[in-house]
Amino acid sequence: MTAPTQGLLAVVLALAAAVGFGISGYRVWRLYRYMRLGRDEDRTDQPARRLRDELVIYLGQSKLFKRPYLVRGIAHALIFWGFLVITLGTVDLLLNGIFGIHVPGTETGLFAWTIDLFAIAVLGSIALAVVRRLFFRPPRMHVAAGGYAILALIGVLMLSLLVFESAGIAAELVKKGFTPPPLAGLFAPVVRGPYAEALFTGAWWVHVLTVLGFAAYLPHTKHLHIVTTLPNVLFRSQRPRGALRPIPDLEEQESFGAATLRDLSWKQHLDGYTCTECGRCSDQCPALATGKPLDPQKIVLDLRDLLLREGDALMRDPQATGTPPAHQSDLKPEELFACTTCAACVEACPVTIEHVDKIVDMRRFLTMMESAAPPEAQRALQNIERAGNPWGEPREARADWAEGLGIPTFAERPDAEYLYFVGCAASYDRRNQRVAKALAEILTSAGLSFAILGREETCNGDPARRIGNEYLWQMQAQANIETFDRYTVRKVIASCPHCFNTIANEFPQLGGKYEVVHALTLVDELIRDGRITMTRESGGADEVTAYHDPCYLGRHNQIYDAPRDVMDAVPGVQRVEIEPHARERGFCCGAGGGRMWMEEQVGQRVNHRRIDQLRAAQAGATKVASGCPFCLIMLEEGVGAKGLQEQVQPVDVLELVADRLVGRSEGVTQP
Amino acid sequence: MKLLVCVKQVPDSTVRVKVAADKRTIVTEGITWAISPYDEYAIELALEHKDADPGTTVSVVTLGPARARDALRQALAMGCDDAMLVTGAGAETLGGLATARALAKVIEEARPDLVLCGKQASDDDQGLVGQALAETLGWPHVAIVTKFTSVTGGTEIWREVEGGHEVWKAAGPAVLTVQKSEKDPRYPSLPGIMKAKKKEIPEKDVSSLIPDLASPGLEIISLEPPPVRKAGRVMKDGDVKAMAAELAKLLRDEAKVV
Numbered sequence: 001m002t003a004p005t006q007g008l009l010a011v012v013l014a015l016a017a018a019v020g021f022g023i024s025g026y027r028v029w030r031l032y033r034y035m036r037l038g039r040d041e042d043r044t045d046q047p048a049r050r051l052r053d054e055l056v057i058y059l060g061q062s063k064l065f066k067r068p069y070l071v072r073g074i075a076h077a078l079i080f081w082g083f084l085v086i087t088l089g090t091v092d093l094l095l096n097g098i099f100g101i102h103v104p105g106t107e108t109g110l111f112a113w114t115i116d117l118f119a120i121a122v123l124g125s126i127a128l129a130v131v132r133r134l135f136f137r138p139p140r141m142h143v144a145a146g147g148y149a150i151l152a153l154i155g156v157l158m159l160s161l162l163v164f165e166s167a168g169i170a171a172e173l174v175k176k177g178f179t180p181p182p183l184a185g186l187f188a189p190v191v192r193g194p195y196a197e198a199l200f201t202g203a204w205w206v207h208v209l210t211v212l213g214f215a216a217y218l219p220h221t222k223h224l225h226i227v228t229t230l231p232n233v234l235f236r237s238q239r240p241r242g243a244l245r246p247i248p249d250l251e252e253q254e255s256f257g258a259a260t261l262r263d264l265s266w267k268q269h270l271d272g273y274t275c276t277e278c279g280r281c282s283d284q285c286p287a288l289a290t291g292k293p294l295d296p297q298k299i300v301l302d303l304r305d306l307l308l309r310e311g312d313a314l315m316r317d318p319q320a321t322g323t324p325p326a327h328q329s330d331l332k333p334e335e336l337f338a339c340t341t342c343a344a345c346v347e348a349c350p351v352t353i354e355h356v357d358k359i360v361d362m363r364r365f366l367t368m369m370e371s372a373a374p375p376e377a378q379r380a381l382q383n384i385e386r387a388g389n390p391w392g393e394p395r396e397a398r399a400d401w402a403e404g405l406g407i408p409t410f411a412e413r414p415d416a417e418y419l420y421f422v423g424c425a426a427s428y429d430r431r432n433q434r435v436a437k438a439l440a441e442i443l444t445s446a447g448l449s450f451a452i453l454g455r456e457e458t459c460n461g462d463p464a465r466r467i468g469n470e471y472l473w474q475m476q477a478q479a480n481i482e483t484f485d486r487y488t489v490r491k492v493i494a495s496c497p498h499c500f501n502t503i504a505n506e507f508p509q510l511g512g513k514y515e516v517v518h519a520l521t522l523v524d525e526l527i528r529d530g531r532i533t534m535t536r537e538s539g540g541a542d543e544v545t546a547y548h549d550p551c552y553l554g555r556h557n558q559i560y561d562a563p564r565d566v567m568d569a570v571p572g573v574q575r576v577e578i579e580p581h582a583r584e585r586g587f588c589c590g591a592g593g594g595r596m597w598m599e600e601q602v603g604q605r606v607n608h609r610r611i612d613q614l615r616a617a618q619a620g621a622t623k624v625a626s627g628c629p630f631c632l633i634m635l636e637e638g639v640g641a642k643g644l645q646e647q648v649q650p651v652d653v654l655e656l657v658a659d660r661l662v663g664r665s666e667g668v669t670q671p
Numbered sequence: 672m673k674l675l676v677c678v679k680q681v682p683d684s685t686v687r688v689k690v691a692a693d694k695r696t697i698v699t700e701g702i703t704w705a706i707s708p709y710d711e712y713a714i715e716l717a718l719e720h721k722d723a724d725p726g727t728t729v730s731v732v733t734l735g736p737a738r739a740r741d742a743l744r745q746a747l748a749m750g751c752d753d754a755m756l757v758t759g760a761g762a763e764t765l766g767g768l769a770t771a772r773a774l775a776k777v778i779e780e781a782r783p784d785l786v787l788c789g790k791q792a793s794d795d796d797q798g799l800v801g802q803a804l805a806e807t808l809g810w811p812h813v814a815i816v817t818k819f820t821s822v823t824g825g826t827e828i829w830r831e832v833e834g835g836h837e838v839w840k841a842a843g844p845a846v847l848t849v850q851k852s853e854k855d856p857r858y859p860s861l862p863g864i865m866k867a868k869k870k871e872i873p874e875k876d877v878s879s880l881i882p883d884l885a886s887p888g889l890e891i892i893s894l895e896p897p898p899v900r901k902a903g904r905v906m907k908d909g910d911v912k913a914m915a916a917e918l919a920k921l922l923r924d925e926a927k928v929v
Contacts, residue, residue: 256861368861378858386703387685394687395703471861 001168002175003097004201013208014098020212027219028227031273034311041265043235050234053352058233063350067580069280072132073350075125079154082118082125083226086161089115090211097208109179116165116183119158126155138279146221153214157207162187164203171196225276229351232274235267236352241343242556243505244360247470257364257468260321261307261314264361271353272304281345281355286588287338291603294338296345296355302330303358326362336362337374340606341466341593342551347584363468377467380597384472388458389424390597399454401426401433407440409454410487416451418443419489421480421503423496424459425629431636432629438658439495439519445661446531450493456483462498465506467594474510477502481512495519495654497552497559497628498592504557518553520627520653524562527569527657534660536571544574545656546614546621548635549586550628560584563627563653570656576619587613591630607634611642625653672821674717675730675783676751677774677804678710680742681794690894697894706742709789711856713849716819717787718750718857724821728752732777734770736763740872747867748859759876761884768889769881771803776880778808783844785826790815790848801848811845817852 005013044050056062061080064073089111092103105111130151165184170192174180191199218224239245247253258264279297287294303325310322326333336359345355366372373381383392399409401422410416420443426436443450461476480503484492492514494500504516526532547567553559560583567575581587590606600606614624624639626632635650682688682697683705689698706714714731721727731746733739734757743754757773765773778786786808791798805812817836818829825842831850859867878884904921906914922929 251865254862371858371860371863373858375855378855381858383685386683386705392685394685396687469861471864 001165001173001178001200003093003100004204005097010098010100013094016209016212017094017098020216023216024219030311031219031224033315034307035266035269035273037262037307037311037314038264038266038269039262041267043237043267046238049238050236053236054230054234057352058230061350063352066348067585072128075128078118078121079125079129082122085111085114085118086122086157089161093204093208094211107175107178109182112179112181116162116181119161120183122154123158126151126158138283146223149217150221150223153210153217156210157214160203160207160210163191164200164207167191167196167200167203171200173197173200222275222277225274225351228270228274232267232270233352235270237267237354237357240505240557241346242501242552243509244465245357246506246509247364250471250474256368256470257366258325258358258361259365259369260324261303261310262321263365264303264325264358268303268354268358268361269307271358272300272307274351275300275304275353276351277301278350280348280350281353284344284348284585286340286342286344286590286606286609289587290590290606290609292335292338293332293602294335296339296359299331299335299355299358300353302328305330324365326366331362333366333372334602336366337377337598338595338602339593340551340588340590340595342588343555344551344585344588347555360466360468363466364470365468367468368471373467373469374598376598377594380594381464381467381469381472384459384461384464384476388476389428390459390463391424391428393424393428395458396455398422398427398457399452401428401436402440402452402454405437405440408451409456410451410489411454411456413449413451414487416449418448418450418491418493419484419487420450420452421460421492421494421499422452422457423494423499423629425633426495427457429629429633432632432652435495435629435632435652435654438652438654439493441658441661442523442526442532442654443493446526448526453483453487458483460499460502460507462502463594463597465502466592473506477507477510477512481507481510484512484514490515492516493519493522495627495629495652497550497557498630501552501556518557518559518562518627520553520566521559521562523654523657524565524569527566532657533662534569534571534657535662537660540572542572542574543623544576544620545623545625545651546576546578546617546619547582547653548578548589548610548614548624548626548631549583550626550631551586551588551592553627554586555584563625566653566657567625570660572660573656576617576621578614578617578619578621578624581613581617589626589628589631589634591634596630596633605638605641607638608641610635611638611644611648614648615644621648623649623651623656625651625656627653672720672724672727672785673730673781673783674720674727675732675778675781675786676710676713676717676746677786677788677800678714678731678733678742678746679707679789679792679794679800680704680733680735680739681707681792684708684793688896690896694893694895695891704738704741706745707789707792707794709791709793709849709851711789712851713787713789713847714746714749714751715854715856716816716849716852719854720819720821721750730754730781730783732757732774734758734762734765734773734877743872744867744870745859747870747872748864749857750859750863754870754872756872756874757877757880758874759878762877765877765884766889767797767799768803769884771800771807773877773880774800774804775807777875778804785819785841785844786810786846787816788846788848790850798848801846805846808844808846810843811841812848813839813841813845814848815850816847817850819847 061077064076092106095101162184165181166187169180169185169188281296282288285296306325306328314320314322326336339359341356343356380390383390387393388395422436426432458479459476460480461473465473492503494503500516500518547564564575567573587610588606589610624635632650632652639645639648639650683703686702691698717729721729729751731743731751731754733742737758740756743756747754788801802812813828813830815831816828817831820827825840828839828841828847829836
């Protein structure tokens with residue numbers, strides 16, 4: 001259809017376009033300058049994976065289809081894909097209106113069909129979105145007028161498109177060689193008549209001007225995500241999720257962590273522009289769910305709002321520091337220290353925002369610059385410094401659990417193939433010592449050559465790093481790396497997911513590169529290879545056992561199947577899930593991020609909520625198995641506090657295996 | 672205000688102390704050393720005063736072997752302004768009274784307004800040095816202090832007593848021996864640690880302060896660890912009545928508590 005813009009009207013349209021895109025461009029330019037106040041960070045490594053993410057997460061909208069958001073996800077994807085096609089049509093309209101030219105391909109039937117189908121699909125999705133906001137608003141969603149404005153604008157766009165198309169067909173304005181829009185054509189007879197051409201002109205202008213208004217308005221709203229999601233996905237972190245960002249040359253720095261907005265990276269600011277305020281992160285947050293002051297979405301938005309408030313002042317004066325993000329009026333240190341770093345928010349975010357990194361960067365500032373970590377956290381840090389473990393147990397007692405078990409140390413057996421890195425929990429916590437013994441027994445039964453470091457082992461620093469003391473983490477990690485290298489360790493087994501994550505994903509940042517395996521992954525392999533033989537315990541029904549996903553195995557390291565496979569291989573164990581909080585949606589036990597050593601006095605305890613979920617799943621579990629010493633401590637505490645000791649018994653999956661080993665020597669796994 | 676804190680480096684509370692083969696000393700190899708906990712509270716009290724009044728300077732002094740320098744670094748990292756190490760041959764084994772005399776020399780030279788010590792060191796728990804120091808200096812001494820503030824004409828000092836506290840006033844310089852107070856000693860900030868690393872710590876030879884290290888001499892004759900506790904017993908299986916009878920018998924005959 002030829003645009004109704006002959007002569008002067010084309011100039012008017014060109015001016016309108018200049019104004020619309022000018023307003024939009026100015027805002028985007030300012031936002032870009034604010035963003036660049038952030039420190040540099042290279043996000044161009046692994047280009048192939050970035051391209052794949054762009055195709056899958058951005059174009060494919062993959063993260064939108066997660067349970068329990070499937071229907072809304074499909075509606076969103078339809079709007080998004082419709083937008084892509086319709087944008088092409090819009091470009092064509094503007095070019096045609098101003099310069100009288102067409103984008104190649106817009107004359108085809110394929111284009112005509114897609115644009116029409118999508119226009120109707122988008123209208124349907126808009127209706128769904130409006131109905132949802134009006135009548136079925138989820139509590140997490142805070143609906144602002146802007147949201148309706150955008151929906152209305154999109155609605156007007158689609159309606160005016162369909163109206164001018166059908167009126168254009170009715171007035172026989174379809175150009176030669178162009179396929180008439182097939183669905184709009186169905187309505188053509190309705191509008192046929194003397195006013196068809198006027199209707200076409202009116203609707204056409206409404207459509208085009210709405211497009212320009214939309215362009216001007218967009219960057220002032222959360223709907224900027226339409227644009228920023230593209231770079232935000234492209235530049236998402238390609239580090240393993242469990243690895244925090246290292247601070248290089250720590251001793252040369254003068255400021256640590258996010259002391260100012262300039263200390264957050266440009267990508268962290270881009271996250272703020274990209275937030276769609278959908279609230280999926282908040283939905284999944286264990287701290288928020290149990291009444292803590294933390295809300296991951298609020299953290300992202302608070303940082304964005306601070307940048308918008310102070311961006312101008314910071315740009316005017318390069319020396320200005322502005323308000324420290326952790327001290328802005330909206331954000332309290334208690335919020336930051338309530339985080340268990342479980343990454344449920346990161347997993348849930350459809351636009352790949354990195355919440356945990358921001359929280360840790362602000363914790364780094366509070367802990368290292370201001371010594372403002374909670375007192376119990378500081379005690380844990382001091383204990384790590386002085387005793388090499390967060391509990392402050394004697395350094396010399398680290399290997400007491402292994403006494404008399406015939407487990408060699410590397411000093412005694414330097415040619416051992418594997419190092420078993422026991423970790424502080426299994427070294428000192430009486431309950432978890434039984435897990436360490438179980439693993440030792442399994443490894444021995446499988447004929448694996450392994451040794452421990454004994455008293456030479458020290459905390460790898462995971463809690464220190466997550467509380468925000470990067471310095472202490474580097475010292476602890478470095479000390480372990482030196483010990484590993486002295487014995488030329490190559491392969492490491494960890495029974496603690498936190499040890500596993502730190503050694504596998506974070507030690508390489510300091511040059512410590514080893515082949516690291518979590519005990520359950522290894523045991524899974526050993527079972528497959530037939531190196532472990534188990535026997536069913538005497539008679540009785542199968543033990544119904546629920547699996548609890550530790551965050552640092554699951555979400556942080558995508559180890560979901562190995563522990564389940566191990567459980568399925570254990571005779572007499574029937575595995576069940578804690579639905580719907582299993583796998584990617586597993587609910588934290590409350591101990592991560594250094595929370596193990598901090599008081600939890602606000603709201604419900606996270607571990608108690610986990611026990612509630614276990615009971616609510618009604619899977620009939622008499623045991624709940626995990627693969628993490630902290631989960632085990634938390635589950636035991638939760639079961640104890642709720643008086644459920646008789647009904648549910650927390651165990652480690654390793655214990656299930658060890659209990660059924662053939663030729664098991666009685667008494668070794670018992671204290 | 673010029674404050675001076677005397678600290679002692681002791682085995683950290685997480686260390687399992689073992690008696691050495693000579694039965695007179697402890698095994699020091701490979702153990703972690705730390706500032707004695709009450710001394711840390713003394714530092715915290717001084718630093719709180721500095722927080723409230725930035726004109727305050729806090730000096731820290733220790734007497735001990737070369738490794739005691741680490742305790743001073745820790746104190747500097749917490750926020751003390753300067754530090755001095757009194758060391759040299761014999762410093763490690765110096766008795767409490769001689770230590771007080773040597774420290775008194777340092778204090779006479781530094782002329783602080785107040786001297787703070789922990790109420791006792793966590794290694795030998797003698798609680799002698801602070802009081803002996805006041806005596807040697809001829810200064811007043813207030814013990815079990817939890818708080819102090821500058822007031823017109825001197826310092827108001829709070830000391831803990833059974834069920835409450837007393838408030839004292841010192842018109843001139845005094846020695847305070849400090850009790851555990853509500854606020855835990857601060858955790859050093861990283862910039863604090865970095866600054867402390869670069870600070871010069873001057874040294875004084877202990878023999879230049881006191882001519883006779885040995886006198887008046889106290890000697891440790893022997894050290895003995897507490898007796899090893901016997902393992903507990905769990906009664907698990909069996910007839911409840913029989914177990915109860917057995918328990919009563921054990922409590923009467925073996926534990927001798929009923």
